[in-house]
Amino acid sequence: MTDPTTAELYRDYVMPTYGRFDLTLARGEGSRVWDEEEKEYLDFGAGIAVCSLGHSHPKLSKAIADQAARLVHTSNLYLTRPQGELAKLVVDLVGLGGKVFFCNSGAEANEGLYKLARKFGAPSGRHEIITFTNSFHGRTLGGISATGQEKVKAGFAPLVEGFVHVPFNDLAAVDAAITPKTAAILLEPVQGEGGINPTTPEFLKGVRALCDRHNLLLLFDEVQCGFGRTGDWCAWRTIVPQGVEPDAVSWAKGIANGFPLGAFWAGTRIAGPDADGKERGPLCDLLGPGTHGTTYGGNPLAATAGLTVLQAIGEEGLLKNARELGNHLMQSLEAMKLPAIRLVRGVGLMIGIELNDLPTSFGGEGLPSIRATKELMKAGLLVIPSGERTIRLLPPLNITKAEADKALAILKKVLGVP
Ligand SMILES: Cc1ncc(COP(=O)(O)O)c(C=O)c1O
Incomplete structure (x- = not known):
C-alpha cells in the first residue's frame, strides 16, 4: 500500500471548513516558499499578514x-x-x-x-x-x-x-x-x-x-x-x-x-x-x-x-521598508494601468487590488478574486483573495525591491491579459 498524499489525508481526516487552494507547501525561506515538488513561489500573502519577517528568519x-x-x-x-x-x-x-x-x-x-x-x-x-x-x-x-x-x-x-x-x-x-x-x-x-x-x-x-x-x-x-x-x-x-x-x-x-x-x-x-x-x-x-x-x-x-x-x-528598519516598498508597489500598479485592475488601495504593505470582471481569455471559473489568485499562483506568486473582486498583497515586511519588482512583473503578465 502506498502512503496517502497530503491532499488525501486532508480529504479524509481534516474537517472541510476552509476553501483551500490545491497547493501543498513544504518549506520556506525569506519571501519564498516551495511546494512538495520543489516548485518555488513568491509569498505575497505571508500566511495572511502573519510572517512579518518572512519564513525561517534565522534570529x-x-x-x-x-x-x-x-x-x-x-x-x-x-x-x-x-x-x-x-x-x-x-x-x-x-x-x-x-x-x-x-x-x-x-x-x-x-x-x-x-x-x-x-x-x-x-x-x-x-x-x-x-x-x-x-x-x-x-x-x-x-x-x-x-x-x-x-x-x-x-x-x-x-x-x-x-x-x-x-x-x-x-x-x-x-x-x-x-x-x-x-x-x-x-x-x-x-x-x-x-x-x-x-x-x-x-x-x-x-x-x-x-x-x-x-x-x-x-x-x-x-x-x-x-x-x-x-x-x-x-x-x-x-x-x-x-x-x-x-x-x-x-x-x-x-x-x-x-x-x-x-x-x-x-x-x-x-x-x-x-x-x-x-x-x-x-x-x-x-x-x-x-x-x-x-x-x-x-x-x-x-x-x-x-x-x-x-x-x-x-x-532591521522594517517600518520604513514597509512604507517605501508599499508606495513603490502601489504606484507601479497604478502606473501599469492593467485592464484587469479597477482600483488599487492600501497603506504600507497592506494593499488591495480591486479587479474588473475578468475576460474569458483569463481562464478558470468563479469569482474574479479566486480566478486571479489561482492564475497568479500558477505563475509563481501567492496572494490572498478577499470578497468577490479584491486580491490582497500582504508580503513579509522585509521584502526587497527586487522581490517587489518580481511580483510586479508576474502581476503585469497575469493581470495584463486583454
Ligand atoms: C482584523 C481581524 N481581526 C480578527 C481576526 C481573527 O484572528 P484569528 O484568525 O487569529 O482568530 C482576523 C483574522 O483574519 C482579522 O483580520
Missing part, C-alpha cells in the same frame, strides 16, 4: 529553538521573564502607558475587548458595541457576532447579543446608532478581510470625539493591520499621526510571525465608579484576578517569539 528560528530547550510552558499561575518583557515592549511601542493581556489568536484577543467593554459599561447598564459593515473580528461566537459580514453568521444563530453594525467611515451613522446602552465602538483602522479599506482621518477623529462625548470606549482591532504592516507600529497613526488614541487595542497575526500569539492592551483612562459608587481605577486594571484567563497565553515560548519578532522589526 527567530534560533530564539524559538533556544527557548524550547529551556522552558516551553508553565501556565499563568507563575511568572516568566519573556511575558513580562514582551508586555513592557508592547506598552512602550503604544506609548500611552497601560497594560497587556496575552492569548493565542486574534479572535481571542477580541473576546478580551468585548469583555473589557462589558465590564466597563456594566455599572451604568451599558453593554452594546458598535462595529462596522465589512469588518472582520474572528470566528468565535463573539467574533462572528461582532463581524459586519452576514456570510460568517449563517447557520449559527442565536448570536451573542449586543453588537450593532453601521456603515464604515460614516460618522453620522455612528452618531445615530449610539444609545444609552452603548459601551464601546470597535473598528479596524484598516479593514483587512473586508478588502483593505482604510478609515479616513476625519472618521477616526470623529469617532474619538463621539466616544469622549458619550463616555464610550474606543477599541481598535489591529490583528491584521498592526505592528508594522502599515509602516507604523500602530496602524491608526498612519491614518492620524497624532491626537487620536484608542482606549484598548487587539493584536495577533504579525506579532509572532506564525507562532500562535494574540494580545490586547488597555490604557490608563479611569474606568469610573462601580454600582456602589466606588472608583474602579484605570481601564488596564479593570479585569482583575479571576475575570479572564487562558492556559497557554503568553507562555515563555510564544512570548519569546513575539519579543524576537518585534525587536527584529525595529532593528
Whole structure:
C-alpha cells in the first residue's frame, strides 16, 4: 500500500471548513516558499499578514529553538521573564502607558475587548458595541457576532447579543446608532478581510470625539493591520499621526510571525465608579484576578517569539521598508494601468487590488478574486483573495525591491491579459 498524499489525508481526516487552494507547501525561506515538488513561489500573502519577517528568519528560528530547550510552558499561575518583557515592549511601542493581556489568536484577543467593554459599561447598564459593515473580528461566537459580514453568521444563530453594525467611515451613522446602552465602538483602522479599506482621518477623529462625548470606549482591532504592516507600529497613526488614541487595542497575526500569539492592551483612562459608587481605577486594571484567563497565553515560548519578532522589526528598519516598498508597489500598479485592475488601495504593505470582471481569455471559473489568485499562483506568486473582486498583497515586511519588482512583473503578465 502506498502512503496517502497530503491532499488525501486532508480529504479524509481534516474537517472541510476552509476553501483551500490545491497547493501543498513544504518549506520556506525569506519571501519564498516551495511546494512538495520543489516548485518555488513568491509569498505575497505571508500566511495572511502573519510572517512579518518572512519564513525561517534565522534570529527567530534560533530564539524559538533556544527557548524550547529551556522552558516551553508553565501556565499563568507563575511568572516568566519573556511575558513580562514582551508586555513592557508592547506598552512602550503604544506609548500611552497601560497594560497587556496575552492569548493565542486574534479572535481571542477580541473576546478580551468585548469583555473589557462589558465590564466597563456594566455599572451604568451599558453593554452594546458598535462595529462596522465589512469588518472582520474572528470566528468565535463573539467574533462572528461582532463581524459586519452576514456570510460568517449563517447557520449559527442565536448570536451573542449586543453588537450593532453601521456603515464604515460614516460618522453620522455612528452618531445615530449610539444609545444609552452603548459601551464601546470597535473598528479596524484598516479593514483587512473586508478588502483593505482604510478609515479616513476625519472618521477616526470623529469617532474619538463621539466616544469622549458619550463616555464610550474606543477599541481598535489591529490583528491584521498592526505592528508594522502599515509602516507604523500602530496602524491608526498612519491614518492620524497624532491626537487620536484608542482606549484598548487587539493584536495577533504579525506579532509572532506564525507562532500562535494574540494580545490586547488597555490604557490608563479611569474606568469610573462601580454600582456602589466606588472608583474602579484605570481601564488596564479593570479585569482583575479571576475575570479572564487562558492556559497557554503568553507562555515563555510564544512570548519569546513575539519579543524576537518585534525587536527584529525595529532593528532591521522594517517600518520604513514597509512604507517605501508599499508606495513603490502601489504606484507601479497604478502606473501599469492593467485592464484587469479597477482600483488599487492600501497603506504600507497592506494593499488591495480591486479587479474588473475578468475576460474569458483569463481562464478558470468563479469569482474574479479566486480566478486571479489561482492564475497568479500558477505563475509563481501567492496572494490572498478577499470578497468577490479584491486580491490582497500582504508580503513579509522585509521584502526587497527586487522581490517587489518580481511580483510586479508576474502581476503585469497575469493581470495584463486583454
Ligand atoms: C482584523 C481581524 N481581526 C480578527 C481576526 C481573527 O484572528 P484569528 O484568525 O487569529 O482568530 C482576523 C483574522 O483574519 C482579522 O483580520
